[in-house]
Amino acid sequence: QQQVKQSPQSLIVQKGGIPIINCAYENTAFDYFPWYQQFPGKGPALLIAIRPDVSEKKEGRFTISFNKSAKQFSLHIMDSQPGDSATYFCAASRASGTYKYIFGTGTRLKVLA
Amino acid sequence: GAVVSQHPSWVICKSGTSVKIECRSLDFQATTMFWYRQFPKQSLMLMATSNEGSKATYEQGVEKDKFLINHASLTLSTLTVTSAHPEDSSFYICSARDFGLYNSPLHFGNGTRLTVT
Numbered sequence: 001q002q003q004v005k006q007s008p009q010s011l012i013v014q015k016g017g018i019p020i021i022n023c024a025y026e027n028t029a030f031d032y033f034p035w036y037q038q039f040p041g042k043g044p045a046l047l048i049a050i051r052p053d054v055s056e057k058k059e060g061r062f063t064i065s066f067n068k069s070a071k072q073f074s075l076h077i078m079d080s081q082p083g084d085s086a087t088y089f090c091a092a093s094r095a096s097g098t099y100k101y102i103f104g105t106g107t108r109l110k111v112l113a
Numbered sequence: 114g115a116v117v118s119q120h121p122s123w124v125i126c127k128s129g130t131s132v133k134i135e136c137r138s139l140d141f142q143a144t145t146m147f148w149y150r151q152f153p154k155q156s157l158m159l160m161a162t163s164n165e166g167s168k169a170t171y172e173q174g175v176e177k178d179k180f181l182i183n184h185a186s187l188t189l190s191t192l193t194v195t196s197a198h199p200e201d202s203s204f205y206i207c208s209a210r211d212f213g214l215y216n217s218p219l220h221f222g223n224g225t226r227l228t229v230t
Contacts, residue, residue, distance in 0.1 A: 034218055043119070043206045043221035044157070089156065093219075100147065101219055105156045 002027060004092050006104025013080055014112050021107045022074045023090035030092040034101075035064065035075050038087045047088070048075075051095065080111045116140055117209050119222025126197055126229055134192045134225045136207030142187035143209035147219070148180075151204045160205075163190040197229040 005024045013019045023033075031052055036044035050057045050064040050073065057064045061078040077084055090104040116139040126132050136146055146163040161182050162170040169182035179201075181193040190209075194201050206224040211217040 032218075036221075041204075041224070041226070043117075043208075043223045046218050046220065049218055091219075100159055100162060103157045106154075108154070 002102055004090060004102045004104045006090050006107060008107060009105070010108040010110075012110045012112065015081060017080050017111070019077050019080055019084075019109055019111070020074055021088055021090070021109070022072065023092075023104050024070075024072045025092045025102075026071065027092070027102075028071070030094060030102075032093045032095040033064070033066065033073050034091050034093075035062070036089045036091065038089065038106075044089060077109075080109075082111045082113045085110045117207065117220045117222040119207050119225055121225060122223060123226040124228070126227070128198055128229055129196055131193055131195045132197055132227060134194075134205055134207070134227075136190045136192070136209070136222055138188045138209045138211075141209075141211035142213065143190075144187060144212055146184060146190040146207055146209040148182060148190075148192050149206045149208065151206060151224075153204075157206065160192075165190075194227065197227070199229045202227055202229045 007022050011019050034049035035047045037047045038044040048059045048062045050066050052068045055066050063076040066073045088107045091101040093099050093101045118137045118139050120135045144165045148160045149157040150160050151157050159172050160175045163182045163184040165184045171177045184190040204224050208219045208221040210219050
């Protein structure tokens with residue numbers, strides 16, 4: 001019940017394409033779903049996050065789609081650029097308290113110039 | 114936004130020695146910090162939850178005597194890898210949330226690359 005399943009493991013797109021990364025969770029107590037971007041040799045950086053009371057959230061070129069009934073959420077990167085090449089992690093947690101984050105296994109994205 | 118500073122960014126040590134890694138929350142108080150370990154091309158593995166003024170909570174399979182955690186103040190947590198061996202070589206990352214702020218996300222330090230020779 002604690003797992004967050006992330007797919008695909010790796011993804012290659014052309015510049016301008018729209019990579020989509022999917023995550024699924026099991027624990028219905030989760031109410032906070034962030035996405036992190038990690039470049040080699042660096043710590044993960046928060047990209048965007050969503051609560052289950054909305055079905056979509058956009059910040060710049062990044063969009064999270066959330067399907068509460070299916071317990072799934074996904075990250076879309078619009079007009080992807082070579083600088084977006086990184087590893088992306090989804091996570092699930094609770095917004096309040098000291099509850100730990102459960103991370104997905106990561107998706108290595110490469111955007112070709 | 115919240116900033117978490119981690120030091121050193123990399124360290125090389127000899128087998129059998131101990132290494133201390135510091136994690137500081139720069140603009141907020143962190144009663145709880147988290148320590149992760151990451152192997153190449155893998156996800157983040159939570160090692161322990163560091164609680165200010167009390168003992169850390171270790172995840173299953175993590176040796177508490179090997180990875181000593183001290184959270185002596187609201188802005189500083191340290192991880193000491195004791196009697197390090199080559200298999201302890203990894204990327205260690207700390208993180209913290211501003212629990213005084215509702216809905217505050219988890220912020221990560223930039224990690225410490227430990228190489229044990």
